[in-house]
Structure formats: C-alpha cells, structure tokens
C-alpha cells in the first residue's frame with residue numbers, strides 16, 4: 014500500500030548473510046523500545062489503534078467512494094473496454110513484474126519492460142515493488158509460520174486483507190535478502206517516488222486516456238481508475254488467501270499452498286500455487302499447456318519479442334520427482350489404513366508335522382510360500398471352486414497356487430495374506446521375506 | 462452358439478480335482494486321434510474346412526438375411542419399443558444369468574429367476590449356459606494364454622467373433638470345473654433342450670408378442686427376433702474383445718482386461734473388466750455408484766424383491782489393496798525413469814579435511830547430511846540468493862539447510878541429491894542411509 018512510500022530509502026543495515034531486517038514504516042517517528050500495539054489484546058478502548066487507517070482508506074475507503082460515485086456516472090462501453098484492458102495490464106504489473114520478475118527473479122527483463130512493469134505495478138496500488146518483494150520473500154521463506162507476513166494460518170480473511178488493514182508488529186515479519194532489488198534502478202526509483210508513481214499511473218493516466226480519447230473524464234477516473242484498482246487489488250490478494258486455501262497439493266502437502274483453476278482464473282495464472290511454492294524461481298506457475306497461466310504466456314511472448322530473457326525453469330526431472338514423492342506419500346497414508354493381515358513376525362512358527370496333523374484333524378490349513386493359512390471360511394467362497402482349494406488342504410500349495418494349477422491374481426495373494434495363521438519352520442524364507450518387504454516397505458517411510 | 466446343443470449331456474469323465482476336459486462337439490462322429498484341421502495352415506484349398514459354417518450361419522448369415530428382409534418390412538414403433546425392451550432382457554440373460562450367476566456364482570437365484578435368466582440367455586443365441594460357462598471359466602483361468610478360448614492376444618477380431626466362426630481345436634481349450642452346473646436342473650434342462658429353447662425364446666416368443674399384441678407378425682420376427690439377436694450378440698461379444706482392449710488397468714496390468722465406460726455402455730455394465738478379472742466372484746463389475754452397471758442394479762433389485770440372495774462382494778479392503786499396489790507399480794515404473802543423482806554407494810568417500818581444502822581451493826562444495834555437494838553451477842540460480850548459499854561453502858550446512866536458516870522444500874532436497882559428488886567419512890550415516898532407502902526402496906519391488 015501507499016504506506017510503503019514513507020519508508021526510509023533502502024539504507025537499512027544488512028546482516029552478514031545478506032538479509033536485512035524488516036525496517037518498520039516511519040521508524041524514525043516511533044520508539045521501537047515501546048511495546049507495539051499488537052502486543053496488547055484488542056479491546057473496546059483500543060481497537061481503533063489496531064487498525065491501519067491509511068491502508069484501510071486505500072483498500073476499502075476509496076473503492077467505497079468510487080462505488081458510490083459510480084451511481085451518478087454512466088458507464089460508456091469504450092471506458093469499460095479500456096478499464097478491462099487496463100485491469101489486465103496493471104494485474105500483470107503485479108504478477109509478471111513484482112512477483113515473478115522482482116520477488117523471484119525467475120527471468121530477466123530489459124529496461125523498457127522493467128519500466129512498463131514498474132509503472133503497471135504502481136497502477137495496482139499494492140505498495141512499492143521493493144516493499145512488496147521483501148514481504149513476499151519472507152512469505153516464501155517462512156510460509157505458514159509466525160514470521161509469514163500473510164500467513165493463512167491466521168485465517169482466510171487475515172491472509173486476504175487483514176494483514177494490511179490491521180497494524181502489524183514489524184518485529185514479527187521474517188527477514189529476507191533484497192540486496193539485488195536495492196541495486197535495481199527501476200525498483201529504487203519506483204520506491205523513492207512511489208506516491209507520484211501511484212497517482213500518475215493509477216488515476217491520472219486512465220483519466221487522461223478516457224478523457225482525451227472519448228471525452229469521458231469522470232468515467233475514466235471512476236471506472237478505469239478507482240474501481241479498476243479495487244478489482245485488481247482483490248484479485249491479486251487472492252494469491253495470498255485463496256491460493257493457500259482452495260485446491261490440491263500435488264507437490265507437497267506439508268504447507269498450505271494449493272493448486273486450483275479458480276484461483277488461476279482470478280489471478281492471471283497464479284493459481285498453481287503449490288507448484289509455485291515448491292519451484293518459486295520457475296517463471297511458470299502452470300506447467301501444462303492447457304492450464305490457465307496468462308502471465309506465463311506474456312513472459313514467453315516478451316521473450317519472443319526480445320524484451321525478456323533467461324527464463325528460468327526447473328528441470329522436468331525435478332518436478333516429476335516432487336510429484337512422485339507426493340503421490341507416494343498419499344499412497345503410503347492409504348496403505349497404512351488397510352488390513353494387510355497379521356505381520357509375519359507376529360505369527361507362531363509351526364513345524365511341518367504339526368501343520369499336517371492339524372489339517373488331518375479337520376482344520377482347513379494350506380501352506381503357501383512357507384506361510385500357513387486357515388482357509389476354513391473361504392473354501393465355499395473360492396472363485397475357483399470348492400474341489401480345487403480343498404485338494405490343497407494339509408499340503409504345500411505354493412506351486413499349485415502360483416501357476417501349477419492356476420496362476421492366482423494379485424488380489425488372491427492379498428486375500429491369502431489375510432488368512433495367515435503361522436509360519437512354517439524352515440519354509441521358503443526368501444518368499445516370506447520378499448512378501449514382507451513388499452507389504453511393509455513404506456511404513457518406515459511414513460513414520461520417517 | 463447353437464452347436465452346443467449337439468454336445469453330449471454333461472457326462473464327460475471328471476478329473477480327480479473336479480475339472481472336466483473340454484469335450485469336443487459331436488465327439489462320437491469324429492476320430493480324436495486324427496490331427497485336427499487347426500493343426501494345418503490355412504490354404505486356398507482347405508480354408509473352407511477352417512470355417513465353422515454352422516456358427517457362421519448363426520452369427521453372420523441369419524442377421525444378413527434379417528437385414529435384407531427388413532427392407533420390405535416397415536418398422537412399427539410398438540415393435541421397435543418391444544425389440545429394445547427385449548434386447549435388454551435377453552442381454553441380462555447373458556450378463557446377469559450366464560455370466561454373473563452361473564459362470565461366476567457371484568450370487569444365488571431362486572427358481573423363477575433362474576428360469577427367466579435361462580430363457581433370456583437362450584433368446585440371445587450364444588450357446589447353452591453350460592457350454593458358455595465352461596468356456597468362460599477357462600477364459601478366466603487361462604486369460605491371454607493359448608488355453609484361453611477367446612484370447613485377445615490372437616487379435617481383436619478373433620476375440621470378438623473369430624473364435625466362433627473359425628474351427629477350434631478342442632484340445633487347446635483349458636479345463637475348468639463345472640460340476641456345480643451339472644447339478645443345476647435349470648442349466649441341465651436348457652442344455653438338453655437347447656435348440657427348442659432357442660427357437661421358442663429367440664424367435665417364436667417375440668413374433669407372438671408383436672403378432673398377438675398389435676398384429677405385426679413379420680416385424681416381430683425380423684426386428685424383435687432376428688435383428689435383436691444380432692445386436693445382443695455383437696454387444697455381449699464386446700466383453701471378450703473390447704473389454705480386453707480398450708481402457709485403463711487400475712487393479713492389475715499383467716493381463717489384458719481393461720476398464721472402460723464405453724464397453725460398459727455397450728455391455729450392460731460388463732465394461733469394468735479389469736476389476737472383474739481381479740474380483741470375478743463379486744456380483745458387481747462397477748463398484749462406484751456413478752459407474753454404469755445396470756446388470757448390478759438389476760441383481761440388487763432382484764435381491765430387494767426376494768428373487769436373488771447371497772450377493773457376493775469382495776471386501777473393500779482387498780479392492781483398495783489391489784488398486785494401491787497397481788498405483789505403486791506405476792509409480793515405481795515412473796521412479797525408475799527419473800534421475801535421482803549418483804547412488805550413494807558409487808560416490809567416493811572423502812575426508813573432512815580434504816573437503817575443506819578443496820573448498821578453499823575454489824570448488825563450491827557444501828556438505829549436507831554427510832554428503833558432499835558441488836553447487837558451483839547452482840550458486841547463481843539459488844532461489845534463496847547467492848549470498849546465503851555461498852556462506853555455506855566448505856561447511857557442514859545440514860542444520861542451516863534443514864531449518865537453521867531456511868527449511869528447504871522437498872524439491873530442494875531432490876535437487877541437492879543431483880549435485881552430490883562424495884560421502885563424508887564418518888558423516889551422519891543415519892541420514893545418508895535413510896535417504897538411500899527412500900530413493901531406491903521400490904527398485905527391488907519393480908524387479909521382483
């Protein structure tokens with residue numbers, strides 16, 4: 014928000030590892046040793062001190078005024094078309110500029126493209142690029158923790174807008190390294206002259222276009238200016254809220270980021286946020302051609318036009334590895350919920366003679382692969398008929414079961430293992446332990 | 462086909478295990494010791510001997526005649542409606558009767574239901590239930606092998622219709638146990654009087670309905686009789702062809718059966734054939750409520766009406782185990798195609814001092830979890846900035862990498878492992894081998 018304009022100019026002391034502390038806004042005016050307002054609970058007496066009134070005015074107040082004024086200003090279709098067009102451009106200023114270019118350096122831009130992006134970013138009124146990127150890097154570094162400036166763990170509304178309209182304790186926000194941004198003249202210029210940039214690009218420019226273009230000064234100001242700002246803001250805020258709340262987690266489910274096409278549609282393609290948090294320096298958010306990522310398409314177009322270069326991509330191999338491990342994790346969770354029969358190591362060890370004797374005494378026991386199975390309840394249900402399975406009682410049916418008479422399906426092997434009651438002393442151990450490995454192998458991984 | 466009617470009546474000698482040999486049709490008339498025609502290649506001189514002319518006439522000849530006659534017989538809408546209705550009923554005779562009731566005994570039926578199903582099965586003209594079930598059990602037992610009566614390995618057309626219109630060597634077809642069918646009076650009756658049953662149910666009955674009902678004798682004969690037979694035949698043949706050819710293999714991909722909704726639509730729900738071959742005695746073919754399996758819905762309705770009982774279902778646990786193992790298998794195949802870095806056991810073991818010395822000499826080496834990584838090419842690409850990663854060169858960065866400074870993502874761990882160049886002597890071995898287990902654990906399973 015505009016409040017960033019009042020920040021000291023990139024001269025905060027750096028830590029030896031290159032990161033800088035989050036310098037509080039208007040730090041000179043306030044005493045840092047005094048406890049911050051956020052350290053007190055919200056009460057009826059102090060609640061207004063918890064609100065960041067400047068931000069509230071910019072994010073909620075102005076749009077309200079715009080909405081009310083719109084009642085008296087008719088919407089011309091040329092103005093409407095320009096407002097939509099300008100909406101996309103200013104949105105790209107945030108997604109392709111602030112986010113993918115500056116916060117993540119996922120590609121390099123030539124000077125003209127940088128100027129365009131910084132200008133469009135200002136037109137969105139979401140704070141200076143320098144301020145935004147610092148917060149965003151902290152968000153990636155400390156995702157979902159106390160140090161995450163817009164942690165969704167504090168609620169969807171908080172991550173969407175609360176973190177701006179409520180006072181923040183600057184000491185809480187994590188540190189991040191923005192030395193590269195301090196060296197970028199476009200970023201530094203936009204930061205230094207932020208308020209002028211915002212006024213020019215967010216309000217004056219769209220008013221001029223509509224006024225000089227087709228005489229709709231008021232419409233340009235209200236629709237292409239104020240209301241367009243409101244929509245761009247709400248849309249891009251969704252990256253912090255919706256993208257951490259709605260959808261799947263194909264790459265990692267330890268943190269909150271999620272992939273969803275709805276978020277993508279709202280945010281010019283930033284909706285594949287699980288991918289993005291896992292591979293933040295990839296210039297793409299969507300990796301499939303059929304997924305909606307216009308920001309990626311624009312960056313790619315700029316590359317073809319010679320305006321962008323060094324587009325970074327994670328190797329497909331790394332991406333597939335991540336996807337595979339997440340699938341594996343889900344499979345292992347599922348595996349742990351299923352009944353795989355009594356673990357072999359908990360079964361009694363039985364002598365061959367005892368096995369034969371018990372089977373003679375009427376117990377329907379069948380040995381397969383060194384394990385003894387009680388098939389009493391299954392004989393009449395056996396899909397291969399009573400006769401065949403009965404013929405194996407009291408015998409080692411390993412070979413018949415595995416192709417000698419019928420090559421049983423995997424399902425039959427699974428079913429068999431739920432019937433096991435003992436291990437043959439000196440049975441075919443290789444088989445036994447192979448099977449054990451297959452069934453339990455991932456349990457260790459789950460418990461890791 | 463009708464040829465089954467000429468088979469000897471269920472008196473073939475049984476093997477001790479309860480199975481019976483495939484008794485050739487008209488065995489008394491032919492000398493079994495003479496080489497069978499299928500043992501000779503097809504030539505211009507003997508091709509007609511390879512054709513089973515009786516079956517060909519029933520499957521292709523009669524429908525042709527029907528199609529031609531239809532030209533002169535106008536189709537009345539009542540007759541059309543009845544033909545469709547009768548199509549579904551006779552189709553159920555095969556799917557719910559021949560297939561799920563008799564071949565797989567997946568549920569039990571009361572006498573009235575059995576009579577209805579046997580009658581409708583006859584109306585489909587696909588051979589007696591006894592003959593059909595024996596072949597079908599052999600198909601399940603010897604799926605895709607030489608002994609499978611309609612193995613899709615011999616081509617899609619063969620599995621669809623070729624196995625009936627071409628002569629078969631009876632010695633080739635696998636044995637199966639049908640003692641239970643020989644004890645079922647309905648099955649035995651239908652087998653003994655098969656030709657009469659077929660004539661009555663396939664032709665006379667529909668002709669009578671349409672003739673007595675609304676005077677359309679010819680239409681009933683042509684549309685509800687002959688052409689309806691043709692469509693039912695072609696549809697149910699798809700279980701042997703399409704269901705082994707089109708679709709996914711969610712439970713087991715070692716054999717040909719596949720799941721596909723198109724096959725299901727054509728075959729009254731028999732299209733979830735991968736499931737079916739894995740769980741043949743389950744009265745369902747589709748296990749999800751939203752999948753198309755009208756045969757299952759009918760059996761369930763009959764149960765509610767008290768006509769069917771003892772509906773068999775595999776435990777959901779067993780089904781999920783099968784699905785999980787198949788997913789695991791695919792995951793393992795995928796895993797084997799990815800680059801997981803040089804296996805740890807192939808890396809040189811390096812002393813701590815050598816590591817530090819090499820790093821001092823300008824090599825960008827970082828130790829993490831007992832493994833040494835060469836990050837030279839990665840420093841400038843590091844999403845966390847050059848400064849941070851450089852600060853770890855020549856050091857053990859295990860703690861910083863794992864949360865001390867930043868808790869790296871799984872993707873970062875994967876990437877890291879592609880950069881490894883050595884193992885630290887006496888490094889934290891537990892970590893090393895844990896990792897190795899996680900990466901390679903399923904390779905053994907794949908090679909099983």
Ligand code: HEM
Pocket residue numbers: 379381386388391395396397398401402403404405410413414418419420421422423424425428429597598599601602738739740741742
């Ligand atoms: C010992 C426990 C046994 C279990 C748990 C078992 C389980 C099964 C299962 C689940 C099937 C369905 C098809 C499949 O999944 O592959 C099946 C089919 C079959 N079983 Fe078994 N079976 C056992 C023993 C035997 C024995 C000892 C024989 C032979 C002597 C045998 C012969 C067959 C045959 C021939 C079929 C094929 C039936 C068909 O597909 O039409 N089974 N068995």
Ligand code: HEM
Pocket residue numbers: 149150151153154290291292293294827829834836839843844845846849850851852853858861862866867868869870871872873876877
């Ligand atoms: C040794 C090899 C290293 C590799 C392969 C590596 C890899 C990565 C990767 C892939 C990311 C992107 C985010 C993620 O996947 O978690 C990342 C981010 C990060 N790395 Fe590293 N890293 C390495 C070393 C280090 C070291 C030694 C430090 C600190 C001293 C460090 C600090 C960070 C930080 C702070 C981020 C977060 C950046 C952000 O999200 O804005 N990394 N690293």
Ligand SMILES: [Fe+2]
Pocket residue numbers: 152252253256257270286290
């Ligand atoms: Fe995020």
Ligand SMILES: [Fe+2]
Pocket residue numbers: 112116117149153289293
């Ligand atoms: Fe990001």
Ligand SMILES: [Fe+2]
Pocket residue numbers: 600700701704705718734738
């Ligand atoms: Fe089949």
Ligand SMILES: [Fe+2]
Pocket residue numbers: 560564565597601737741
């Ligand atoms: Fe079947």
